[in-house]
Amino acid sequence: MDKDLRKIHHLEDTPLIRWNKNEPNEFLQQLVTKLKSLNMILSTNTYVKGTNKVLTRIIEDAQNQTMILLIGMTGAGKTSLVNALLKRTVLSTVMAKATAINTIIRYGQTEEVKAYFLDGQVASFDLDKVELFTTSDTFSAEILRENLDYIEVYVNNELLKKVTLIDTTPLEPSGDESAYVKESILNRADDLYWIFNCNSKPTQGELKLLGKFHERNVKPLAIINAIDIHETAYEQFIADQNKLLSPYFRKIMGISVRDAEVAVATDDEVKWNQSKFELLLEEIENSHANQTDRVYLIMERFIKWLKRFQTEMELIPQREPYITAYNLLVQNQIGKQKASERTEIENQKLISYEKEYRKASVVFKDVQTLYQLIQVISNNKHFKTYDVMVFVEYSNDYLKAVREYRTMLQSYKNESNRNDGKQRHSTGKGLLKTMFVNEQQSVKQSKPNESSQVLQATLEQQYKKVLALETQLFNEYPAVLKNLNDIANDQIERIINRVSLIGTERKKKKQQLITAIRQLNGFNNVLEAKDFVETFVEQLIEQKDLVVTKKERLSLSETLVKIKSIKLSHETLIASTHIDEQNDEISKMQSRLYEKYHLMPLQLTIDDMKSEIEEPPIYSGISD
DSSP states (O other): OOOOOOOOOOOTTSOOOOOOTTHHHHHHHHHHHHHHHHHHHHTTOGGGHHHHHHHHHHHHHHHSOEEEEEEEBTTSOHHHHHHHHHTSOOSOOOTTSOOOSOEEEEEOSSOEEEEEETTSOEEEEEGGGHHHHHTOOSHHHHHHHHTEEEEEEEEOOSGGGTEEEEEOOOBOOOTTSOOOOOHHHHTTOSEEEEEEETTSOOOHHHHHHHHHHHHTTOOOEEEEEOTTSSTTHHHHHHHHHHHHHGGGOSEEEEOOHHHHHHHHHHTOHHHHHHHTHHHHHHHHHHHHHOHHHHHHHHHHHHHHHHHHHHHHHHHGGGSTTHHHHHHHHHHHHHTHHHHHHHHHHHHHHHHHHHHHHHHHHTTTTTOOSHHHHHHHHHHOGGGOOHHHHHHHHHHHHHHHHHHHHHHHHHHHHHHHHHHHHHHHHHHTSOHHHHHTOOHHHHHHHHHHHHHHHHHHHHHHHHHHHHHHHHHHHHHHHHHHHHHHHHHHHHHHHHHHHHHHHHHHHHHHHHHHHHHHHHHHHTTHHHHHHHHHHHHHHHHHHHOTTOSSOHHHHHHHHHHHHHHHHOOOOHHHHHHTOOOOOTHHHHHHHHHHHHHHOOOOOOOOOHHHHOOOOOOOOOOOOOOO
């Protein structure tokens, strides 16, 4: 387990510092002031939220009272010990229910419970709700604890003005008989108290965990509870376990939580003395007074945080959104020439769109006849819908019928004129001759009259056909008129949409660049923090009486070199990025088209379409 917690005991590489009484506190205050400034710089960047959260914890713990972590197996009596020290029942001690969540007990004038959830949310509850988080086995309590990180219990108690107690969840053996304590809780502790029970010998899991602490020079205080079982309980436990445990602890002492609870409840001084709690309180006072070790621990945590910050900085260019935003600006720089060519092509398109728009708006301007309408439809493919083409077919049939009728009418007139000429010629002869023409001449004279009669009948039939087609055509026209005007209007809207599409693409590219620049600018405070860290750590290393070991001083120097070598070049890239403002010109063009050109709708009426034709002449029937 990677654990920084330790109690320094004159290790060879520890600097020999002669602290005066107030010097550790002064150093810690100066360190906290610097860390607060760094924390403020980083707080505005969500991309290093986790790293800044760790820094926030270091600052909080450096300003808080000495934090004492209580560790032990289920039934060792940690929670009962806390209640006895506070001389009141604050935490539930139901024997069948072990503490289910790590609990930090702090001083507070306002007594309450603060729940810290894994998603960063914090909620406050009345103090009497503490059992809901620590021991309640209701379904709602279990659901609530699934999302909890830890809780803080604020109690108005004089002891808590000096120290903060951390009641951990019990050590539970895992599959390989190893015990586990949450590292985030371990890292916050200034001192460690390990609780055993006289009735139980240390487990293999406890011994393995103690061995890991021992490798890192962590020297807890061993507290043997339940010495009240019988007079020799403590002596017997020590006789059996002292050789095994003594290498791991700086001191081993026995107490009776039960005697302390009775003493508090009955105000029994004898029981209090028997509980040995006064000796425990002396140890707590020593933990509180040993600020030098506390400064070492805070410095160790800061050094570890610094390495995390270094790693965070190194990873930024490889992570989102930095990498995508950065690459977008790089590609924009590389593609400047192509972008310029594309813009020129788009500008040419815009010119053609304006011409097309103007033409489309006056497409019906000169339409005054049915024939002109058919020509417009033929020359503009967007008008060629099914309904319109049916109308065109009717129109062509109508115009063809009109032409045929006019041709037939002219033929009829020509025939009539020829007959009239013959009639006039015949009437110019002498009356007597006319009266004595033979029957054969009469027969020859009747043949032209028969031809005229047939032509007359055909002409009348064609005339009726024209009228029928005309009726059919005019019945279809109102719907077609609306359809044609709608199509014409849709066409100019399509042209506007093509203009808009260019504008939309340009706006999209512009917005992408703006977003990328904003995202990259979001890392400026990380660069500011980097500069701050470099200056601060340089000053820290230069201090002759720096509260770190030689090894840690070397680690600080190496980390500083690595942080200095990290280069984020987005500021230079942003400065060389040009954002095209031509999209505004496209908006102006759209407005200009709307203002300058208006659709001239088709206003051709039925009377305009109607062909003027003569009615068929009435057949005279004269054959003389």
